[in-house]
Amino acid sequence: xxxxxxxxxxxxxxxxxxLDCIASKSGLSATRTKTVIQxxxxxLDLHRQIGRCRICGRMDAEVMFVDRPRS
Numbered sequence: 413x414x415x416x417x418x419x420x421x422x423x424x425x426x427x428x429x430x431l432d433c434i435a436s437k438s439g440l441s442a443t444r445t446k447t448v449i450q451x452x453x454x455x456l457d458l459h460r461q462i463g464r465c466r467i468c469g470r471m472d473a474e475v476m477f478v479d480r481p482r483s
Contacts, residue, residue: 416440416448421456421478428459428475433467449476 435445465473
């Protein structure tokens with residue numbers, strides 16, 4: 413279980429995704445995915461906005477993503 417936050421962070425790095433797609437890609441339930449996302453938000457600047465999910469293409473979804481760290 414300790415690798416869940418890095419897994420989800422990698423999925424949403426520079427790629428806005430809706431909760432359903434994040435859960436599907438990670439293999440977790442939506443509830444467990446929300447818990448991990450809350451943990452990520454406590455450490456990284458997690459962006460949440462209404463927009464297009466880059467996976468399913470839904471236009472009016474709440475999408476979440478983190479920015480790639482700058483070098």
